[in-house]
Amino acid sequence: xxxxxxxxxxxxxxxxxxxxxxxxxxxxxxxxxxxxxxxxxxxxxxxxxxxxxxxxxxxxxxxxxxxxxxxxxxxxxxxxxxxxxxxxxxxxxxxxxxxxxxxxxxxxxxxxxxxxxxxxxxxxxxxxxxxxxxxxxxxxxxxxxxxxxxxxxxxxxxxxxxxxxxxxxxxxxxxxxxxxxxxxxxxxxxxxxxxxxxxxxxxxxxxxxxxxxx
Numbered sequence: 001x002x003x004x005x006x007x008x009x010x011x012x013x014x015x016x017x018x019x020x021x022x023x024x025x026x027x028x029x030x031x032x033x034x035x036x037x038x039x040x041x042x043x044x045x046x047x048x049x050x051x052x053x054x055x056x057x058x059x060x061x062x063x064x065x066x067x068x069x070x071x072x073x074x075x076x077x078x079x080x081x082x083x084x085x086x087x088x089x090x091x092x093x094x095x096x097x098x099x100x101x102x103x104x105x106x107x108x109x110x111x112x113x114x115x116x117x118x119x120x121x122x123x124x125x126x127x128x129x130x131x132x133x134x135x136x137x138x139x140x141x142x143x144x145x146x147x148x149x150x151x152x153x154x155x156x157x158x159x160x161x162x163x164x165x166x167x168x169x170x171x172x173x174x175x176x177x178x179x180x181x182x183x184x185x186x187x188x189x190x191x192x193x194x195x196x197x198x199x200x201x202x203x204x205x206x207x208x209x210x211x212x213x214x
Contacts, residue, residue: 001028004152004183005050010059012045019045021207022059029151032184034198036191036212041204043187044156047082050185051075051154075152076104079145082156089130093121093140096129097147106148115147118173120166134161142170152183159188171196 005027012019019042027033035043048054050061052074061068063075087096097112116122119139124132132140138161145153153174159167167190174197178184188194194201200214 001030003027004029004064006060006062006065007046007050008060008062010046010049010061011057012042012049012054013057018207020204020209023207023209025202025209027152027183027185029183030178030181031200032178032198033186034194034201034213035185035187035204035209036194036201037204042207043204044082047080047154047156047185047187051078051080051082053082075154077148077151079148079150079153080155081141081145081158082154087129087137087140090128092126092128093132093136093143094125096140097144100144101147104148112143112147115143118146119143120169135163135166138162139166142173146173146177150182152185153177154185156187157189158186159190159193167193 003026007023007025010023011021035046037043045054049056052068055069063072066072068074088099093116094112101107101112113122113125116125119142121136121139121143124136129137129140142158145155159170162170171193174184178197184197186194186198201212202209203212
């Protein structure tokens with residue numbers, strides 16, 4: 001398998017508090033990775049650094065052998081759910097996605113609608129996001145992550161706010177994505193998500209990553 005993400009001697013701290021220190025990691029194309037650990041251990045921060053949304057204090061992260069922050073600002077072909085993206089409450093779900101799709105101009109209105117159908121949001125496509133429930137907003141975040149058919153998905157707690165049937169649906173979507181050659185990086189407070197979806201699992205332990213499975 002080809003390594004597509006390399007994390008080398010990465011250190012991140014806030015003021016004098018280290019989140020992780022001299023961390024090393026390799027992500028191979030077409031594999032699924034889970035990251036576990038207590039709240040605040042560094043999972044979300046690591047994902048932000050990998051995406052290019054936060055800078056390391058020391059070390060380097062490469063995507064497709066290009067240095068994040070120097071040779072590329074961020075991973076351009078990733079679908080990302082980290083924290084809550086700021087949707088425009090006065091626009092409909094469809095129009096919010098259209099604004100995002102217009103940045104890269106990779107997909108059509110049809111593609112957006114198909115992604116909405118996948119997550120069960122098509123019938124709410126014209127409803128303003130301000131009227132969406134928390135679960136519907138989370139589904140919309142997943143739609144925006146999936147709709148451009150990215151090579152890699154970086155999902156931080158993607159099941160938050162979803163009911164049991166929606167969780168099962170999302171697991172099925174992600175399984176299919178992996179089976180078709182996609183690469184998944186996942187955190188979840190529900191260990192079942194990690195065990196079902198991830199062939200490799202890393203646990204944050206004392207500012208480092210310990211291979212727990214795989």
